[in-house]
Amino acid sequence: MSKKAATNAAKDKLREMQCKFNPLSRSDGSVMYSQGATVVIAAVLGPIEVKTQNLSIEGSYLECNYRPKAGLPQVKERIREAAIRDVLELALLSEAYPRSKMSLQVQELEDRGSTDACALNSACLALLIGGLPLKYSFAAVHCIINEQGEFVLDPELNETLRQQASFTFAFDSVDGNLLLVQTKGAFKIAQFNDIECICRAASAQIFDFYRSNLAKYHGRSAENDSSSTDLPMET
Amino acid sequence: MSANTSIVMPGERVTSVEDVAKGKRIILGPGLRRVDDKVVASKAGPLRHKEPNTFWVDSYQRRYVPARGDLIIGIVKARAGDMYRVDIGSADTASISYLAFEAATKKNRPDLNPGDLLYARVLNANADIEPELVCVNSNGKHGKLGVLQDGFFFKCSLNLGRLLLRDSCPALAAIKDELPYEIAVGVNGRIWVKAHSTRETVGLANAIMTLEHAGYAEIDKICGNLGSVLQA
Numbered sequence: 001m002s003k004k005a006a007t008n009a010a011k012d013k014l015r016e017m018q019c020k021f022n023p024l025s026r027s028d029g030s031v032m033y034s035q036g037a038t039v040v041i042a043a044v045l046g047p048i049e050v051k052t053q054n055l056s057i058e059g060s061y062l063e064c065n066y067r068p069k070a071g072l073p074q075v076k077e078r079i080r081e082a083a084i085r086d087v088l089e090l091a092l093l094s095e096a097y098p099r100s101k102m103s104l105q106v107q108e109l110e111d112r113g114s115t116d117a118c119a120l121n122s123a124c125l126a127l128l129i130g131g132l133p134l135k136y137s138f139a140a141v142h143c144i145i146n147e148q149g150e151f152v153l154d155p156e157l158n159e160t161l162r163q164q165a166s167f168t169f170a171f172d173s174v175d176g177n178l179l180l181v182q183t184k185g186a187f188k189i190a191q192f193n194d195i196e197c198i199c200r201a202a203s204a205q206i207f208d209f210y211r212s213n214l215a216k217y218h219g220r221s222a223e224n225d226s227s228s229t230d231l232p233m234e235t
Numbered sequence: 236m237s238a239n240t241s242i243v244m245p246g247e248r249v250t251s252v253e254d255v256a257k258g259k260r261i262i263l264g265p266g267l268r269r270v271d272d273k274v275v276a277s278k279a280g281p282l283r284h285k286e287p288n289t290f291w292v293d294s295y296q297r298r299y300v301p302a303r304g305d306l307i308i309g310i311v312k313a314r315a316g317d318m319y320r321v322d323i324g325s326a327d328t329a330s331i332s333y334l335a336f337e338a339a340t341k342k343n344r345p346d347l348n349p350g351d352l353l354y355a356r357v358l359n360a361n362a363d364i365e366p367e368l369v370c371v372n373s374n375g376k377h378g379k380l381g382v383l384q385d386g387f388f389f390k391c392s393l394n395l396g397r398l399l400l401r402d403s404c405p406a407l408a409a410i411k412d413e414l415p416y417e418i419a420v421g422v423n424g425r426i427w428v429k430a431h432s433t434r435e436t437v438g439l440a441n442a443i444m445t446l447e448h449a450g451y452a453e454i455d456k457i458c459g460n461l462g463s464v465l466q467a
Binding site: 027028029045046047048049050057093096097098099100101128129130131132133134135136137172173174207210211214215217218219 | 241242244245246247266268277278279280281293294295296297298300325326327328362363
Protein backbone atom coordinates (compact mmCIF):
# COMPACT_ATOMS: atom_id res chain seq x y z
CA MET A 1 0.00 0.00 0.00
CA SER A 2 2.87 2.32 0.77
CA LYS A 3 4.37 1.78 -2.65
CA LYS A 4 1.28 3.21 -4.25
CA ALA A 5 1.27 6.19 -1.91
CA ALA A 6 4.91 6.89 -2.67
CA THR A 7 4.42 6.92 -6.41
CA ASN A 8 1.53 9.32 -6.08
CA ALA A 9 2.41 12.96 -6.46
CA ALA A 10 1.74 15.38 -3.63
CA LYS A 11 -0.49 13.60 -1.13
CA ASP A 12 -2.99 15.85 0.55
CA LYS A 13 -5.18 13.39 2.45
CA LEU A 14 -4.74 12.07 5.97
CA ARG A 15 -4.41 8.35 6.31
CA GLU A 16 -7.44 6.52 7.60
CA MET A 17 -8.08 7.13 11.30
CA GLN A 18 -9.54 4.55 13.63
CA CYS A 19 -10.05 4.42 17.37
CA LYS A 20 -11.30 2.11 20.07
CA PHE A 21 -12.36 3.53 23.40
CA ASN A 22 -11.39 2.11 26.79
CA PRO A 23 -9.29 -0.89 25.74
CA LEU A 24 -7.75 -0.72 29.24
CA SER A 25 -10.01 -1.46 32.18
CA ARG A 26 -8.14 0.21 35.00
CA SER A 27 -7.45 3.67 33.63
CA ASP A 28 -9.90 6.56 33.83
CA GLY A 29 -9.96 6.88 30.09
CA SER A 30 -8.00 5.13 27.38
CA VAL A 31 -8.03 4.93 23.65
CA MET A 32 -6.33 2.88 20.99
CA TYR A 33 -5.80 5.16 18.04
CA SER A 34 -4.43 4.46 14.61
CA GLN A 35 -3.59 6.63 11.67
CA GLY A 36 -2.78 4.38 8.75
CA ALA A 37 -0.40 1.76 10.12
CA THR A 38 0.76 3.86 13.07
CA VAL A 39 -0.91 2.67 16.25
CA VAL A 40 -0.70 4.06 19.79
CA ILE A 41 -2.57 3.54 23.05
CA ALA A 42 -3.08 6.52 25.31
CA ALA A 43 -4.43 6.30 28.85
CA VAL A 44 -5.23 9.01 31.38
CA LEU A 45 -5.62 8.96 35.12
CA GLY A 46 -6.89 11.96 36.93
CA PRO A 47 -7.45 13.71 39.14
CA ILE A 48 -5.37 11.47 41.39
CA GLU A 49 -3.21 11.86 44.48
CA VAL A 50 -0.03 13.85 43.99
CA LYS A 51 3.37 13.58 45.62
CA THR A 52 4.04 16.47 47.97
CA GLN A 53 7.08 17.59 45.98
CA ASN A 54 4.93 18.10 42.87
CA LEU A 55 1.94 19.53 44.68
CA SER A 56 0.64 22.81 43.37
CA ILE A 57 -2.09 24.82 45.06
CA GLU A 58 -2.92 26.67 41.88
CA GLY A 59 -3.55 23.82 39.54
CA SER A 60 -3.03 20.17 38.95
CA TYR A 61 0.35 18.67 38.23
CA LEU A 62 0.65 17.09 34.82
CA GLU A 63 2.67 13.96 34.24
CA CYS A 64 3.29 12.59 30.81
CA ASN A 65 4.99 9.33 29.84
CA TYR A 66 5.76 8.03 26.40
CA ARG A 67 6.81 4.40 26.05
CA PRO A 68 8.45 3.14 22.85
CA LYS A 69 7.41 -0.13 21.26
CA ALA A 70 10.42 -1.91 22.75
CA GLY A 71 13.03 -1.02 25.29
CA LEU A 72 13.22 1.90 27.64
CA PRO A 73 12.43 5.52 26.81
CA GLN A 74 15.50 7.30 25.43
CA VAL A 75 16.18 10.92 24.53
CA LYS A 76 13.91 10.74 21.48
CA GLU A 77 10.99 9.67 23.63
CA ARG A 78 11.73 12.34 26.24
CA ILE A 79 11.50 15.00 23.55
CA ARG A 80 8.20 13.58 22.43
CA GLU A 81 6.96 13.54 26.02
CA ALA A 82 7.92 17.18 26.47
CA ALA A 83 6.08 18.15 23.29
CA ILE A 84 2.93 16.34 24.42
CA ARG A 85 3.14 17.89 27.87
CA ASP A 86 3.53 21.38 26.42
CA VAL A 87 0.35 21.03 24.40
CA LEU A 88 -1.55 19.41 27.27
CA GLU A 89 -0.59 22.18 29.65
CA LEU A 90 -2.17 24.66 27.28
CA ALA A 91 -5.33 22.65 26.77
CA LEU A 92 -6.00 21.33 30.28
CA LEU A 93 -8.11 23.40 32.63
CA SER A 94 -5.78 22.57 35.47
CA GLU A 95 -7.21 25.05 38.00
CA ALA A 96 -10.34 22.89 38.21
CA TYR A 97 -8.52 20.33 40.36
CA PRO A 98 -5.82 21.92 42.53
CA ARG A 99 -3.60 19.67 44.69
CA SER A 100 -4.00 16.74 42.34
CA LYS A 101 -2.21 15.06 39.48
CA MET A 102 -3.24 14.31 35.93
CA SER A 103 -1.30 11.50 34.41
CA LEU A 104 -1.06 10.56 30.75
CA GLN A 105 0.57 7.42 29.41
CA VAL A 106 1.20 6.91 25.72
CA GLN A 107 2.33 3.51 24.52
CA GLU A 108 3.56 3.26 20.98
CA LEU A 109 2.44 0.01 19.34
CA GLU A 110 3.56 0.56 15.77
CA ASP A 111 5.61 3.43 14.40
CA ARG A 112 4.91 3.86 10.70
CA GLY A 113 5.33 7.61 10.39
CA SER A 114 3.66 10.68 11.95
CA THR A 115 4.00 9.23 15.45
CA ASP A 116 4.26 12.66 17.07
CA ALA A 117 0.94 13.74 15.61
CA CYS A 118 -0.61 10.37 16.35
CA ALA A 119 0.46 10.47 19.99
CA LEU A 120 -1.01 13.95 20.43
CA ASN A 121 -4.31 13.02 18.81
CA SER A 122 -4.63 9.90 20.93
CA ALA A 123 -3.82 11.95 24.04
CA CYS A 124 -6.63 14.34 23.19
CA LEU A 125 -9.12 11.51 22.70
CA ALA A 126 -8.06 9.90 25.99
CA LEU A 127 -8.60 13.20 27.83
CA LEU A 128 -12.04 13.56 26.26
CA ILE A 129 -13.01 10.02 27.24
CA GLY A 130 -11.61 10.39 30.74
CA GLY A 131 -13.78 13.46 31.30
CA LEU A 132 -10.87 15.70 32.21
CA PRO A 133 -11.68 19.41 32.03
CA LEU A 134 -10.29 21.00 28.87
CA LYS A 135 -10.27 24.51 27.49
CA TYR A 136 -10.43 23.10 23.99
CA SER A 137 -9.62 19.92 22.14
CA PHE A 138 -6.58 19.81 19.89
CA ALA A 139 -5.40 18.02 16.78
CA ALA A 140 -1.91 17.51 15.41
CA VAL A 141 -0.92 17.01 11.79
CA HIS A 142 2.39 15.94 10.30
CA CYS A 143 3.56 16.96 6.84
CA ILE A 144 6.85 16.69 4.93
CA ILE A 145 8.52 18.13 1.87
CA ASN A 146 9.93 15.26 -0.14
CA GLU A 147 12.97 15.18 -2.42
CA GLN A 148 10.99 16.48 -5.37
CA GLY A 149 9.89 19.47 -3.30
CA GLU A 150 6.31 18.18 -3.06
CA PHE A 151 4.24 18.40 0.11
CA VAL A 152 3.21 15.04 1.54
CA LEU A 153 0.57 15.19 4.25
CA ASP A 154 0.64 12.49 6.95
CA PRO A 155 3.43 10.47 5.28
CA GLU A 156 4.21 6.79 5.62
CA LEU A 157 7.51 5.90 7.30
CA ASN A 158 9.28 5.01 4.02
CA GLU A 159 8.30 8.34 2.51
CA THR A 160 10.04 10.17 5.31
CA LEU A 161 13.39 8.49 4.68
CA ARG A 162 14.24 10.94 1.91
CA GLN A 163 12.79 14.24 2.94
CA GLN A 164 13.90 17.84 2.74
CA ALA A 165 11.92 19.01 5.73
CA SER A 166 9.33 17.76 8.17
CA PHE A 167 6.68 19.69 10.09
CA THR A 168 4.29 18.88 12.92
CA PHE A 169 1.59 21.37 13.79
CA ALA A 170 -1.01 21.23 16.54
CA PHE A 171 -4.12 23.41 16.49
CA ASP A 172 -6.82 24.12 19.04
CA SER A 173 -10.46 23.53 18.21
CA VAL A 174 -11.87 26.92 19.20
CA ASP A 175 -9.80 29.61 17.53
CA GLY A 176 -7.58 27.36 15.46
CA ASN A 177 -4.50 28.80 17.17
CA LEU A 178 -1.17 27.06 16.86
CA LEU A 179 -0.30 25.07 19.97
CA LEU A 180 2.83 23.34 18.73
CA VAL A 181 5.24 23.72 15.84
CA GLN A 182 8.02 21.24 15.22
CA THR A 183 10.18 21.59 12.16
CA LYS A 184 13.21 19.79 10.87
CA GLY A 185 15.31 20.39 7.74
CA ALA A 186 15.62 23.26 5.28
CA PHE A 187 12.63 25.08 3.83
CA LYS A 188 11.49 28.48 2.65
CA ILE A 189 9.15 30.57 4.74
CA ALA A 190 6.56 30.47 1.93
CA GLN A 191 6.63 26.67 2.08
CA PHE A 192 6.15 26.84 5.83
CA ASN A 193 3.08 29.04 5.40
CA ASP A 194 1.64 26.77 2.70
CA ILE A 195 2.12 23.70 4.84
CA GLU A 196 0.55 25.39 7.83
CA CYS A 197 -2.54 26.06 5.72
CA ILE A 198 -2.65 22.46 4.50
CA CYS A 199 -2.29 21.14 8.05
CA ARG A 200 -4.90 23.51 9.38
CA ALA A 201 -7.36 22.27 6.78
CA ALA A 202 -6.53 18.67 7.67
CA SER A 203 -7.02 19.33 11.39
CA ALA A 204 -10.71 20.07 10.71
CA GLN A 205 -11.00 16.51 9.50
CA ILE A 206 -9.52 15.24 12.77
CA PHE A 207 -11.92 17.35 14.84
CA ASP A 208 -14.80 15.87 12.85
CA PHE A 209 -13.41 12.44 13.59
CA TYR A 210 -13.33 13.22 17.35
CA ARG A 211 -16.87 14.47 17.31
CA SER A 212 -18.40 11.64 15.34
CA ASN A 213 -16.65 8.98 17.39
CA LEU A 214 -17.56 10.56 20.71
CA ALA A 215 -21.16 10.94 19.57
CA LYS A 216 -21.16 7.25 18.69
CA TYR A 217 -19.63 6.43 22.08
CA HIS A 218 -22.28 8.35 23.97
CA GLY A 219 -25.18 7.07 21.93
CA ARG A 220 -23.90 3.59 21.54
CA SER A 221 -26.15 0.64 21.03
CA ALA A 222 -26.33 -2.91 22.31
CA GLU A 223 -23.72 -4.27 19.89
CA ASN A 224 -20.90 -2.72 21.91
CA ASP A 225 -22.15 -4.38 25.06
CA SER A 226 -20.47 -7.71 24.47
CA SER A 227 -17.04 -6.09 24.44
CA SER A 228 -17.64 -4.27 27.70
CA THR A 229 -19.04 -7.14 29.73
CA ASP A 230 -15.89 -9.23 29.48
CA LEU A 231 -13.84 -6.58 31.22
CA PRO A 232 -12.17 -8.00 34.29
CA MET A 233 -13.91 -7.05 37.49
CA GLU A 234 -12.01 -4.79 39.80
CA THR A 235 -12.51 -5.47 43.43
CA MET B 236 -31.49 8.45 22.88
CA SER B 237 -30.74 8.21 19.20
CA ALA B 238 -27.57 6.56 17.91
CA ASN B 239 -26.14 9.89 16.87
CA THR B 240 -26.71 12.06 19.88
CA SER B 241 -25.58 15.59 19.32
CA ILE B 242 -22.77 16.32 21.70
CA VAL B 243 -20.86 19.35 22.88
CA MET B 244 -17.05 19.46 22.72
CA PRO B 245 -14.69 21.25 25.12
CA GLY B 246 -14.40 24.93 24.34
CA GLU B 247 -17.71 25.02 22.55
CA ARG B 248 -20.01 27.89 23.43
CA VAL B 249 -23.40 26.61 24.56
CA THR B 250 -25.80 29.28 23.37
CA SER B 251 -28.94 27.33 24.26
CA VAL B 252 -28.02 27.61 27.94
CA GLU B 253 -27.13 31.29 27.57
CA ASP B 254 -30.59 31.97 26.16
CA VAL B 255 -32.26 30.42 29.20
CA ALA B 256 -29.88 32.29 31.49
CA LYS B 257 -31.16 35.61 30.17
CA GLY B 258 -34.57 34.94 31.70
CA LYS B 259 -33.69 33.32 35.02
CA ARG B 260 -30.91 32.09 37.24
CA ILE B 261 -29.46 28.79 36.13
CA ILE B 262 -27.23 26.11 37.65
CA LEU B 263 -24.26 24.86 35.66
CA GLY B 264 -23.36 21.29 36.52
CA PRO B 265 -20.26 19.25 35.65
CA GLY B 266 -18.76 19.95 32.24
CA LEU B 267 -20.02 23.52 31.93
CA ARG B 268 -18.31 26.67 33.10
CA ARG B 269 -18.82 30.37 32.84
CA VAL B 270 -16.26 32.49 31.02
CA ASP B 271 -17.22 36.16 31.34
CA ASP B 272 -20.84 36.11 30.19
CA LYS B 273 -20.48 33.07 27.98
CA VAL B 274 -21.25 29.48 28.88
CA VAL B 275 -18.54 27.15 27.65
CA ALA B 276 -18.30 23.37 27.77
CA SER B 277 -15.22 21.74 29.30
CA LYS B 278 -16.10 18.09 28.66
CA ALA B 279 -17.29 16.13 25.69
CA GLY B 280 -20.75 14.60 25.86
CA PRO B 281 -24.44 15.19 25.37
CA LEU B 282 -25.88 18.30 27.00
CA ARG B 283 -28.52 17.46 29.59
CA HIS B 284 -31.18 19.62 31.16
CA LYS B 285 -33.30 19.11 34.23
CA GLU B 286 -36.29 21.29 34.97
CA PRO B 287 -36.36 24.00 35.95
CA ASN B 288 -32.85 25.37 35.54
CA THR B 289 -30.04 22.80 35.82
CA PHE B 290 -27.69 22.01 32.94
CA TRP B 291 -24.77 19.63 32.71
CA VAL B 292 -22.71 17.56 30.29
CA ASP B 293 -23.18 13.82 30.59
CA SER B 294 -20.09 11.62 30.43
CA TYR B 295 -19.00 8.06 31.07
CA GLN B 296 -16.36 9.22 33.48
CA ARG B 297 -14.69 6.68 35.73
CA ARG B 298 -12.99 8.97 38.21
CA TYR B 299 -15.16 10.09 41.11
CA VAL B 300 -15.10 13.74 42.18
CA PRO B 301 -16.65 14.11 45.64
CA ALA B 302 -19.69 16.32 46.10
CA ARG B 303 -21.50 17.17 49.34
CA GLY B 304 -24.39 14.86 50.12
CA ASP B 305 -23.31 11.99 47.85
CA LEU B 306 -23.85 8.46 49.11
CA ILE B 307 -20.70 6.49 48.50
CA ILE B 308 -19.01 3.19 49.30
CA GLY B 309 -15.52 3.51 50.74
CA ILE B 310 -12.82 1.11 51.85
CA VAL B 311 -11.20 1.72 55.22
CA LYS B 312 -7.46 2.15 54.63
CA ALA B 313 -5.99 3.02 58.00
CA ARG B 314 -6.65 4.34 61.44
CA ALA B 315 -5.12 7.77 62.07
CA GLY B 316 -5.61 9.16 65.57
CA ASP B 317 -9.31 9.84 66.03
CA MET B 318 -9.96 9.44 62.31
CA TYR B 319 -10.16 6.62 59.82
CA ARG B 320 -8.77 7.10 56.35
CA VAL B 321 -11.17 5.86 53.70
CA ASP B 322 -10.53 5.28 50.01
CA ILE B 323 -13.52 6.54 48.02
CA GLY B 324 -11.93 6.51 44.57
CA SER B 325 -11.29 10.25 44.40
CA ALA B 326 -7.98 12.12 44.19
CA ASP B 327 -7.64 12.35 47.96
CA THR B 328 -8.52 9.74 50.54
CA ALA B 329 -11.46 10.78 52.66
CA SER B 330 -11.55 10.88 56.44
CA ILE B 331 -14.26 9.84 58.86
CA SER B 332 -14.24 10.61 62.57
CA TYR B 333 -14.92 7.69 64.90
CA LEU B 334 -17.65 9.83 66.45
CA ALA B 335 -19.52 9.90 63.14
CA PHE B 336 -21.20 6.55 63.84
CA GLU B 337 -24.43 5.83 65.68
CA ALA B 338 -24.04 5.70 69.47
CA ALA B 339 -20.29 6.19 69.26
CA THR B 340 -18.60 7.89 72.18
CA LYS B 341 -14.99 8.44 73.15
CA LYS B 342 -15.18 5.24 75.20
CA ASN B 343 -17.30 3.26 72.77
CA ARG B 344 -15.41 3.36 69.48
CA PRO B 345 -16.70 1.65 66.36
CA ASP B 346 -14.66 -1.43 65.52
CA LEU B 347 -13.33 -0.80 62.01
CA ASN B 348 -10.35 -2.50 60.42
CA PRO B 349 -8.49 -1.80 57.19
CA GLY B 350 -10.38 -3.43 54.33
CA ASP B 351 -13.86 -2.89 55.78
CA LEU B 352 -16.49 -1.46 53.47
CA LEU B 353 -18.41 1.61 54.55
CA TYR B 354 -21.63 2.98 53.12
CA ALA B 355 -21.37 6.65 54.00
CA ARG B 356 -22.44 10.14 53.08
CA VAL B 357 -20.04 12.90 51.99
CA LEU B 358 -20.27 15.68 54.55
CA ASN B 359 -17.70 18.03 53.12
CA ALA B 360 -16.27 18.25 49.64
CA ASN B 361 -14.03 20.97 48.38
CA ALA B 362 -11.23 21.05 45.84
CA ASP B 363 -8.80 22.34 48.46
CA ILE B 364 -9.52 20.12 51.47
CA GLU B 365 -9.87 16.39 51.81
CA PRO B 366 -13.41 15.02 51.77
CA GLU B 367 -15.06 14.14 55.07
CA LEU B 368 -17.60 11.36 55.54
CA VAL B 369 -20.33 10.55 58.06
CA CYS B 370 -22.26 7.38 58.83
CA VAL B 371 -25.15 9.04 60.68
CA ASN B 372 -27.93 11.38 59.62
CA SER B 373 -28.65 14.69 61.33
CA ASN B 374 -30.66 12.89 64.04
CA GLY B 375 -27.68 10.78 65.02
CA LYS B 376 -29.24 7.59 63.61
CA HIS B 377 -27.34 5.39 61.17
CA GLY B 378 -30.32 4.72 58.90
CA LYS B 379 -28.98 2.62 56.05
CA LEU B 380 -25.41 3.86 56.48
CA GLY B 381 -22.61 1.95 58.15
CA VAL B 382 -20.33 -1.03 57.66
CA LEU B 383 -21.25 -3.50 54.92
CA GLN B 384 -20.84 -7.09 56.10
CA ASP B 385 -20.22 -10.08 53.83
CA GLY B 386 -21.60 -9.76 50.31
CA PHE B 387 -19.67 -8.99 47.16
CA PHE B 388 -18.14 -5.71 46.10
CA PHE B 389 -17.23 -4.50 42.63
CA LYS B 390 -16.47 -1.32 40.75
CA CYS B 391 -18.35 0.03 37.76
CA SER B 392 -18.59 3.27 35.81
CA LEU B 393 -20.01 6.27 37.64
CA ASN B 394 -22.78 6.28 35.10
CA LEU B 395 -24.06 2.85 36.11
CA GLY B 396 -24.23 3.88 39.76
CA ARG B 397 -26.27 6.94 38.94
CA LEU B 398 -28.45 4.98 36.56
CA LEU B 399 -29.39 2.39 39.18
CA LEU B 400 -30.25 5.09 41.70
CA ARG B 401 -32.62 6.86 39.34
CA ASP B 402 -36.24 6.59 40.45
CA SER B 403 -37.34 5.47 37.04
CA CYS B 404 -34.71 2.72 36.69
CA PRO B 405 -36.53 -0.60 36.22
CA ALA B 406 -33.45 -2.79 36.77
CA LEU B 407 -33.54 -3.31 40.53
CA ALA B 408 -37.29 -3.93 40.52
CA ALA B 409 -36.84 -6.51 37.76
CA ILE B 410 -34.14 -8.38 39.71
CA LYS B 411 -36.37 -8.33 42.79
CA ASP B 412 -38.79 -10.62 40.96
CA GLU B 413 -36.03 -13.19 40.43
CA LEU B 414 -34.46 -13.45 43.88
CA PRO B 415 -34.23 -11.65 47.21
CA TYR B 416 -31.09 -9.55 47.58
CA GLU B 417 -29.50 -6.58 49.27
CA ILE B 418 -27.67 -3.89 47.37
CA ALA B 419 -25.75 -0.72 48.19
CA VAL B 420 -24.94 1.57 45.28
CA GLY B 421 -22.37 4.32 45.70
CA VAL B 422 -22.32 7.17 43.23
CA ASN B 423 -18.53 6.78 43.24
CA GLY B 424 -19.00 3.82 40.93
CA ARG B 425 -18.91 1.11 43.56
CA ILE B 426 -21.57 -1.48 44.18
CA TRP B 427 -22.02 -4.01 46.95
CA VAL B 428 -24.49 -6.88 46.61
CA LYS B 429 -25.55 -9.74 48.81
CA ALA B 430 -27.90 -12.64 48.16
CA HIS B 431 -28.54 -15.97 49.89
CA SER B 432 -25.80 -17.99 48.20
CA THR B 433 -22.47 -17.23 46.55
CA ARG B 434 -23.89 -18.45 43.26
CA GLU B 435 -26.79 -16.02 43.42
CA THR B 436 -24.56 -13.16 44.49
CA VAL B 437 -22.20 -13.64 41.56
CA GLY B 438 -25.13 -13.98 39.15
CA LEU B 439 -26.58 -10.77 40.54
CA ALA B 440 -23.29 -8.93 40.14
CA ASN B 441 -22.96 -10.13 36.54
CA ALA B 442 -26.53 -9.10 35.79
CA ILE B 443 -25.85 -5.59 37.07
CA MET B 444 -22.64 -5.32 35.09
CA THR B 445 -24.43 -6.16 31.84
CA LEU B 446 -26.35 -2.92 32.33
CA GLU B 447 -23.06 -1.00 32.23
CA HIS B 448 -23.29 0.37 28.73
CA ALA B 449 -27.02 0.17 28.16
CA GLY B 450 -28.91 3.24 27.05
CA TYR B 451 -32.31 4.07 28.50
CA ALA B 452 -34.01 2.13 25.73
CA GLU B 453 -32.17 -1.14 26.27
CA ILE B 454 -32.67 -1.42 30.02
CA ASP B 455 -36.15 -2.88 29.64
CA LYS B 456 -34.87 -5.46 27.20
CA ILE B 457 -31.93 -6.46 29.40
CA CYS B 458 -34.10 -6.61 32.49
CA GLY B 459 -36.38 -8.99 30.65
CA ASN B 460 -33.41 -11.32 30.18
CA LEU B 461 -32.09 -11.04 33.73
CA GLY B 462 -33.90 -14.24 34.70
CA SER B 463 -31.87 -16.27 32.22
CA VAL B 464 -28.63 -14.58 33.29
CA LEU B 465 -29.30 -15.56 36.90
CA GLN B 466 -30.16 -19.12 36.04
CA ALA B 467 -27.03 -19.59 33.95
